[in-house]
Amino acid sequence: MAPTRCPPPPLLLLLLLFAAAATVAEDASGLPLPSPTPWPExxxxxxxxxxxxxxxxxxxxxxxxxxxxxxxxxxxxxxxxxxxxxxxxxxxxxxxxxxxxxxxxxxxxxxxxxxxxxxxWWLSGGGAEYAGRAVSGGIDCHVWGKAGLIVYYEEAATGRPVRWDFLDDDGIKQYxxxxxxxxxxxDAQWQAxxxxxxxxxxxxxxxxxxxxxxxxxxxxxxxxxxxxxxxxxxxxxxxxxxx
Known part of the structure; x- marks a missing residue:
């Protein structure tokens, strides 16, 4: 005789339902990914x-x-x-x-x-890959990478640049x-x-x-x-x- 399977505990069922609901909401939202803000001229x-x-x-x-x-x-x-x-x-x-x-x-x-x-438009014009959100220096940011050369952080609330990291052997970061x-x-300051x-x-x-x-x-x-x-x-x- 096969052993009787115990039903999952109610708390586990609730967690599974919440997880499924969150996944469906995320997949069904249809919201486009954020786009980088072009630099001012x-x-x-x-x-x-x-x-x-x-x-x-x-x-x-x-x-x-x-x-x-x-x-x-x-x-x-x-x-x-x-x-x-x-x-x-x-x-x-x-x-x-x-x-x-x-x-x-x-x-x-x-x-x-x-x-x-x-x-x-070097970032916003195409080719940037959205990497999600991250906090840098306490600032909530959207993050993009481009061409395998740079990771760019932009303040989510304002679109201002926050930081960029160069993906090279030297690992230069500018804040x-x-x-x-x-x-x-x-103009005088530009003259060599x-x-x-x-x-x-x-x-x-x-x-x-x-x-x-x-x-x-x-x-x-x-x-x-x-x-x-x-x-x-x-x-x-x-x-x-x-x-």
Missing amino acids: RFHAVLFTNLTNYSSASTGPPLRITDLYYDWPRRRNLNLVRHQLSADPLYDVEWNNGTAFYFDSSTCRVVRFPVGVLPP VIRFEPGVALE PAHCFPPDDDDDAEQGKGNDDVASSSKEEVGVAMLEAARLLRKLAGAAATF
């Missing part, structure tokens, strides 16, 4: 980066604050980097023709990239401390200084078309991490152009 953001545990990412001071000025109408992007206790900030001025100038008061390095500045749409930087251009350059040479060998910096800390971040962002710019 102009904004200022203050970023914090800590490379203390990423020695391969930088030979310079690991703690830094960056003032990011994004200016899509003029197709340019500027990072003003202040290292801890340093009185000489590093400028990273990027142009849409693929040229970037990295300079401080005495040194300059010019780097050429195959693509230009990220467009405002948004302040975000100000519409704020622009005066004279020591970025050797005397034998054409005096009328247009900024952004300098030779790759122009005034190579003797300071390695001029931006190993920044160059890597810029390289990945340029890859993202290229990826954005394909969608």
Whole structure:
């Protein structure tokens, strides 16, 4: 004679019913996944980066604050980097023709990239994979990944960027401390200084078309991490152009 099966306890039945109801509600909701908020065409953001545990990412001071000025109408992007206790900030001025100038008061390095500045729709225009919600720094965020290069956190309530993590060997993470749409930087701050251009350059040479060998910096800390971040962002710019 087969043994008599005991019915499941009432509490277990209730839990199973609640779980089934939740699953059905989620599947039947039909709500679209959240979409990333496009960047404003102009904004200022203050970023914090800590490379203390990423020695391969930088030979310079690991703690830094960056003032990011994004200016899509003029197709340019500027990072003003202040290292801890340093009185000489590093400028990273990027142009849409693929040229970037990295300079401080005495040194300059010019780097050429195959693509230009990220467009405002680099994430929202397609190709981003929604990874769900997460809390970063106490802020409830939507999270997306793109092109296997970056994980992007956006405040769920406002659409403001909160943080982005680069998916490379260096693992650079940047945290948004302040975000100000519409704020622009005066034109004079975008101009590369004279020591970025050797005397034998054409005096009328247009900024952004300098030779790759122009005034190579003797300071390695001029931006190993920044160059890597810029390289990945340029890859993202290229990826954005394909969608």
